[in-house]
Amino acid sequence: DVKVTQSSRYLVKRTGEKVFLECVQDMDHENMFWYRQDPGLGLRLIYFSYDVKMKEKGDIPEGYSVSREKKERFSLILESASTNQTSMYLCASSFWTSGGPYNEQFFGPGTRLTVL
Amino acid sequence: DQQVKQNSPSLSVQEGRISILNCDYTNSMFDYFLWYKKYPAEGPTFLISISSIKDKNEDGRFTVFLNKSAKHLSLHIVPSQPGDSAVYFCAASTVDNNDMRFGAGTRLTVKP
Numbered sequence: 001d002v003k004v005t006q007s008s009r010y011l012v013k014r015t016g017e018k019v020f021l022e023c024v025q026d027m028d029h030e031n032m033f034w035y036r037q038d039p040g041l042g043l044r045l046i047y048f049s050y051d052v053k054m055k056e057k058g059d060i061p062e063g064y065s066v067s068r069e070k071k072e073r074f075s076l077i078l079e080s081a082s083t084n085q086t087s088m089y090l091c092a093s094s095f096w097t098s099g100g101p102y103n104e105q106f107f108g109p110g111t112r113l114t115v116l
Numbered sequence: 117d118q119q120v121k122q123n124s125p126s127l128s129v130q131e132g133r134i135s136i137l138n139c140d141y142t143n144s145m146f147d148y149f150l151w152y153k154k155y156p157a158e159g160p161t162f163l164i165s166i167s168s169i170k171d172k173n174e175d176g177r178f179t180v181f182l183n184k185s186a187k188h189l190s191l192h193i194v195p196s197q198p199g200d201s202a203v204y205f206c207a208a209s210t211v212d213n214n215d216m217r218f219g220a221g222t223r224l225t226v227k228p
Contacts, residue, residue: 004159031214040125042118042205042220043160050214058215090159096214104150105216107159 003027004108006091012114019078021111023091030096032074033105034058034066037088049074050096081115088112119143120208122219130227135193137222139206142187146208150216151180151191154203163204164191196226 007022023032031050035043035058045058047066055066063085067075074093078085092105121140129135139149147168152160166173166180166189173180179192193200203223209216 009157033215035218040220042120042122043207043218045215045217048215056215059217092159094214104162104165107152107161109157109159 004091004093004106006089006108006111008111009109010112010114012116013078013081014116015082017078017081017115019081019113019115021076021078021089021091021113023074023076023093023108024072025074025091025093025106026072027093027106028071029093029106030071031094031105032068033092033094034064034074034076035090035092036060037090037110043090046076081113083115086113086115118220119146119217120206120219122206122222124222125220126223126225128225128227129196131198132195135191135196135200135224135226137191137193137204137206137224139189139191139219140187141189141208143208143210143217144187145210146217147211148209149180149182149189150207150209151178152205152207152218154205154221160205193224196224198226198228200224201226 004025033048034046049068065077089111091108094105095103150165151163154160182189203221206219
């Protein structure tokens, strides 16, 4: 069974704090993704990574950065948390594919972040 | 600008009846479509997918239909069961990219 784990289920931080959200997958997937889920907006892609030390901006990268030092781990960083970053954050992973059958993404359980 | 749209935020059906969830997309480059199911306090899980070379894919009670000319797909669940109650997300991708775009989700409630 593919397993994607996220470091915290619930997190409460104060405005201006630096926040780290950690994600680990155990299936040797090349691709890793960070989304946020908000009511009425669905899942929006923040950043993704195809390989170690590589990163690509998604649709809403502002206010976030990422780090991928090891293949199995992908971190999302909020440099200075703001109240509009209160959300559910979901990490996902998948195999890399080039022109062939697409591989589904496997999701972690999510981290509910509240910024006060 | 949402490239994948699910215009119905919620749907309620009776157990045993058909559930039809709809999804529209704007990017004509999308060629692979997926449906994910999400229960509260859990991450989304893959349900069923369809490639743009097909117009139908079936897996047990779940069938996905794709109408490329209308840029529309739908998920049919027959018969619906109370355990199907969840939020369903439509997602789309292109063969050249490994990332995907999601719709806003539809909350399905199946009443006993």
